[in-house]
Amino acid sequence: MFHLVLAACLAAQPGSCESRLLPAGEAATREDCQLRAEPIARDWLARHPDLADGGGTRCVETAELPALTMQEVAEGIHLHQGAMAALSPQNRGRIANLSFVIGETVAVIDAGGSRAEGEALYAAIRQLTDRPVSHVILTHMHPDHILGAEVFSEAGATIVADARLPEAVARRAESWMISVPRQIGAANFAGTRIAAVDHKVTAPETISLGDRSLRLTPVPPAHTDNDMTVLDEETGTLFTGDLVFQGLTPSLDGSLAGWLDWIGRPPDPPPTLIVPGHGPAVEGWDAAVTPERHYLTALRDATREALRHGLALSRAIPAISLAMKPVSEGWAGFQAVTARNAATAFAELEWE
Ligand SMILES: [Zn+2]
Incomplete structure (x- = not known):
């Protein structure tokens, strides 16, 4: 498989250039990729006015793409553990846990803190499988979890989130688009835009990846007012987003009473593995939530x-x-x- 990569420079700082991966240009052969490269890059730049053409396009093989390091924590479940720290230029905003589940199609759970991190997650998927990415599930509104989603939108995935998320993001988007590049550096933020949510979840529902399914459960206000958990029914792995923190101090942006209430009601049947929003995956509910409950x-x-x-x-x-x-x-x-x-x-x- 060949991938379209565009050299793009910050419009405001023309000396600061980055490579952007454009999944719309993906092709089976280098020739097919090159043939369609120019119009796809032109369209993409028109939608990303913070960037300007910095030397055109090239078509590269999957192995050449910079990719996040992943760890297979259960069968078909791959986790990238984010840095245990606040946003900084050193960690490039890559602080949240990001996961994907491989079935007949692939579902991504949280998309990262920038366009670049979303691309590196997409590359990590492509280095393991060429199955289509059908869904990106956002566990909640925070920028370190959602800002990489647009790259998957361009790859044809449906963006799925709690129905309360789009409005919550819209209220904060303007300030985040200023504060996040200040915290991680403008170059690390290049080309980042907030992706539209395609499917809004209002009640528990199941989405199918063909041979396995994921159970989505919206949660009353707790960490934020738009938290949603994701259960892989095949392995009993529960993705909690930031309803569970390990090692990084929990941040309250919803309801303290609601959060303690959520912790006090373990899911039935209990999940075997809990993937938190920050920190390592943990076996067993009590081990996962006890430090945070304290x-x-x-x-x-x-x-x-x-x-x-x-x-x-x-x-x-x-x-x-x-x-x-x-x-x-x-x-x-x-x-x-x-x-x-x-x-x-x-x-x-x-x-x-
Ligand atoms: Zn959060």
């Missing part, structure tokens, strides 16, 4: 204590952070994330 319970208790003492928000945040010190061990980014969580929890629990 953290979120401590956050709730410390916030209630601050409210009981009538502290104003500005004094409550340091008080909550201090009270949570005993549960800080093993959580990367504890201080910064906990301060933000304290403010969010304060606003929610004020009304208890």
Whole structure:
């Protein structure tokens, strides 16, 4: 298989150039790829005004594409574990766990924090199989999970998300399109656009990959207000998105009460393997959620204590952070994330 690669430079910084993979130009032979390259690249650039042609196109073999490192964690399930850190130029925004499931077709679960990461995930799939990518399932709205989706849209996949996601993303998109390139570097963000959701999930449903199926379950507000879990029924692997954090401090952007409630109701039957949104895959429900349950319970208790003492928000945040010190061990980014969580929890629990 041959792949169309475009040399593209930032319109605002013409010296800063990147290679973009355009799946619409995929072909069985180099000749077929080259024949269609020019119009496909021209169309694509017209839709990505942040980039300009930086020296034309070339057609390369699958093995030449830069690809994410994947690990097969269950039969046909491949996981890329993101960096355990906040967004930075060093990690290029590649902090979320990204997975794909190979059936007769391929489903991607979370698409990465930039166009470039989505392309590297697409390349990793192509290095294992040439089956069509039928679905990209977004577990929730956060930019480190969704910003790579457009490349799969161009490859013909259906983008699937909780029905609440598009509006939640739309409210934040403008600010993310400024803040994320600032955090990871403009070149690492080149060509990134937010993909439209093609299929909105409003109730539990099953999607078919031909010989295996995935069960999608929307979750009431918890980590965010648009979380959705994905269960591979064949292996009992549950993809939780950021409903489960391992090692990276959980960030609260939905409902603390709802999140603790979700943790308190293990799925029936219990999943055998849990793939969290950040950190390693874990066998067994209790092992997967116990550290996070401790953290979120401590956050709730410390916030209630601050409210009981009538502290104003500005004094409550340091008080909550201090009270949570005993549960800080093993959580990367504890201080910064906990301060933000304290403010969010304060606003929610004020009304208890
Ligand atoms: Zn998240």
